[in-house]
Amino acid sequence: MTSIVPSARLVGLLQGRGPVLVLTGAGVSQESGIATFRDASGIWEGIDPMQVATPRAFAADPEFVWRFYDARRAQAATVEPNPAHHAVAAIEATGRTFLLATQNVDGLHERAGSRSLVRLHGSLWRLRCTRCGDEHEDLRPKLAPLPPHCAACGGMLRPGVVWFEEPLPMIEFARAERAAREAELVFVVGTSSLVYPAASLQTVGVSSGGYVVEINPVRTPFSDDASEHLSGPAGVVLPALLKAAGIPMDRAA
Ligand code: BV8
Ligand code: ZN
Numbered sequence: 001m002t003s004i005v006p007s008a009r010l011v012g013l014l015q016g017r018g019p020v021l022v023l024t025g026a027g028v029s030q031e032s033g034i035a036t037f038r039d040a041s042g043i044w045e046g047i048d049p050m051q052v053a054t055p056r057a058f059a060a061d062p063e064f065v066w067r068f069y070d071a072r073r074a075q076a077a078t079v080e081p082n083p084a085h086h087a088v089a090a091i092e093a094t095g096r097t098f099l100l101a102t103q104n105v106d107g108l109h110e111r112a113g114s115r116s117l118v119r120l121h122g123s124l125w126r127l128r129c130t131r132c133g134d135e136h137e138d139l140r141p142k143l144a145p146l147p148p149h150c151a152a153c154g155g156m157l158r159p160g161v162v163w164f165e166e167p168l169p170m171i172e173f174a175r176a177e178r179a180a181r182e183a184e185l186v187f188v189v190g191t192s193s194l195v196y197p198a199a200s201l202q203t204v205g206v207s208s209g210g211y212v213v214e215i216n217p218v219r220t221p222f223s224d225d226a227s228e229h230l231s232g233p234a235g236v237v238l239p240a241l242l243k244a245a246g247i248p249m250d251r252a253a
Contacts (some may be wrong), residue, residue, distance in 0.1 A: 018184025086235020131155025
């Protein structure tokens, strides 16, 4: 069922105390000004993801790949979390059993106050040494020179993200999968549900009897399986839903 108005059942579940899982993709950062991957002016525009977001691409031309990620870090540093990020943090703040599993690497959920989260595809803000494996957070918006090198061993650093054909972090994925099995209410926000195994989590939610709500301006390959599809931008739909459920948002605008 596609609607812009949440059902009474959804409002009731949101007012309840059952476990909630929120799954997010690039669409939740779109209203912050970060282009999604696949929309018209998406981040992959003119760039084949397989040319920049794979280990082979990095091995072939690390400086080219680093220029792509350095630009994304610089942009993510200049934007702010939007009401969608704040609404997700507000649901967590109710104190009910909660987990956010995000495919996003921009760090905006963390800046909006989300704490109970797993990053399924890593983070732009973490760097990992290709020689000694040291991984650390580096919040500098511009890295120079590119590619950066390890202070400990001089090895070349790579972005701490999960590239295509790389496995997802097992502990994080297992935590998200367990939450999907146990959730009474699952939100699937701003994702095209095309990238696996992340996109399998919403289906686990459905098959485990959860009420799975998709929030997206358009329908996706998952929409037919969703319990409810709220059609609209997450930064509008989520705050309206929280208002209907009487959940306060400290930073709505
Ligand atoms: C793996 C980090 C195995 C880096 C990313 C064929 C079939 C099935 C699977 C495969 C296949 N061939 C290959 C695979 C596997 C592959 C895959 O799924 N490929 C896809 C393309 C078919 N997956 C992998 O390779 C994964 N690894 O399988 O490993 C393995 C196992 C063991 C040992 C070795 C190997 C790894 C995948 C992770 C790749 N890394 N990101 C970086 O960011 O640079 S993927 C990246 O793209 C994102 O993280 C995200 O996951 C994905 C983009 O998806 P979305 O976030 O959904 O964004 P998108 O633009 O697509 O959609 C935005 C949505 O928002 C739209 O629906 C739009 O309508 C909506 N929207 C827009 N505005 C708003 C909005 N919604 C709400 N509000 C708005 N305002
Ligand atoms: Zn090192």
